[in-house]
Amino acid sequence: MLLEGSCQCGKVQFSVESETPYPFMNCYCSICRKLSGGPYGCNLMGKRETLKVKGEKYLREYHARVRTPGEKVRISEGQRFFCGECGSHLYLLDDRWDYGVWPNAAAIDTPLPVPPEDTRVHIMLAYKPDWVPVPETGRHCREYPDISIADWHEHHGLTVRGAVPPKKRATAKPAATKPAKQRAATKPAKRASSRKSAARA
Numbered sequence: 001m002l003l004e005g006s007c008q009c010g011k012v013q014f015s016v017e018s019e020t021p022y023p024f025m026n027c028y029c030s031i032c033r034k035l036s037g038g039p040y041g042c043n044l045m046g047k048r049e050t051l052k053v054k055g056e057k058y059l060r061e062y063h064a065r066v067r068t069p070g071e072k073v074r075i076s077e078g079q080r081f082f083c084g085e086c087g088s089h090l091y092l093l094d095d096r097w098d099y100g101v102w103p104n105a106a107a108i109d110t111p112l113p114v115p116p117e118d119t120r121v122h123i124m125l126a127y128k129p130d131w132v133p134v135p136e137t138g139r140h141c142r143e144y145p146d147i148s149i150a151d152w153h154e155h156h157g158l159t160v161r162g163a164v165p166p167k168k169r170a171t172a173k174p175a176a177t178k179p180a181k182q183r184a185a186t187k188p189a190k191r192a193s194s195r196k197s198a199a200r201a
Contacts, residue, residue, distance in 0.1 A: 001017070001018050001019070001021045001110075001160045002015060002016075002017055002018075002110065003015065003016050003017070003018050003021060003044065003046060003103060003108050003110050003112075004108070004109050004110045005090065005091075005103055005104075005107040005108040005109055005110070006088075006107065006109055007055075007058075007082075007083035007085070007086050007088035007090060007107065008083070008086045008087075008088045009083060009085050009086035009088075011055045011058045011083060011085050011086070012053065012054065012055040012056075012058050012059060012083045012088075012090060013053070013054045013055060014051065014052060014053045014054070014090060014091065014103075015050075015051075015052050016046035016047065016048075016050050016051045016052070016091075016101055016103060017046060017047050017050040018044060018045060018046040018047065018103075018160065019047075019150075019153070019159050019160045019161065020044065020045045020046075020149050020150055020152075020153045020159065020160070021044055021112055021113060021160060022044075022112070022113050022114075022115045022152075022153060022158055023042045023044060023105040023112055023115065024115040024119060024120050024121055024152060025042060025043070025120070025121045025122075025123060025145070025149065025152070026040040026041070026042050026120065026121070026122050026123070027040055027041045027042070027043075027123050027124050028040045028122065028123070028124045028125055028127060028128035028132060028134075029041075029123075029124035029127045030067075030127055031064045031066070031076075032124075033129075035062075035064065035080060035089050036089055036104065036106060037089075038106070039129075039132040040122075040128075040132070041104070042104070042105040042106070043092065043102040043103065043104060043105060043149075044102065044103050044105050044108065044112075044149070045100050045101070045102055045149045045150065046100065046101045046102075046103060047099065047100070047101070048093065048098065048099055048100055048101045049099075051091075051101050055083075058083050058084050058085055059081050059082070059083070059084065059090075060081070060082050060083070060084040061079050061080065061081055061082075062079075062080045062081075062082060063075050063076050063077070063078065063079065063080070064076040064078065064080065077094060077095070077096060078092050078093070078094040079092065079093045079094065080092050081093070088107060089104045089106075089107065090103070090104060090107050091103040091104060091107070092104075113158070115156075115158075116156070117135075117137050117138065118137045118138055119138065119139075119152075119156055120135070120137070120138035120139070121138060121139045121141065121145055121147070121152065122134050122135070122138055122139065122140050122141065123141045123143070123144060123145050124141070124142075124143060124144070125140055125141060125142050126142040126143060
């Protein structure tokens with residue numbers, strides 16, 4: 001499924017093919033809430049090799065600060081991309097899972113499929129503010145879930161197969177994934193499944 005997204009001011013537009021387009025997982029951690037500007041964040045997953053960006057010069061990159069009680073603040077390896085003009089959070093890249101890109105669902109203009117209500121997953125509830133309500137239906141997790149975005153789609157038979165014909169992995173990142181001065185060589189592919197959602201890195 002082709003997903004098309006943009007920032008609020010319109011200076012950045014992007015598109016990516018996705019086999020996992022259902023916005024089913026809501027994250028209530030402080031990183032997602034603050035960077036999305038809402039009570040929770042929601043990411044999708046697409047194929048990085050299909051990512052295309054217009055207005056790349058307006059992109060800005062940010063690495064979230066991970067704060068754990070009793071530990072030193074850590075810089076996340078995940079690269080979150082924003083429009084430098086209006087501040088819209090657009091998508092995330094992480095070279096530990098270099099096959100994927102995780103668009104912010106709120107930045108997608110393409111009408112998204114609606115997940116069955118009782119299949120939604122609410123995660124990182126241990127960090128949810130008291131004023132944020134959570135639906136009683138669906139699955140509730142205090143921390144990370146034991147199911148990934150891809151696993152959830154597969155489990156519910158909602159994977160959109162054949163979005164893009166299989167291609168040989170490129171040895172370098174495709175163009176327009178990050179500002180030119182910030183590009184780095186792609187790390188070796190890591191196809192092993194992760195029980196944590198890469199989007200939360």
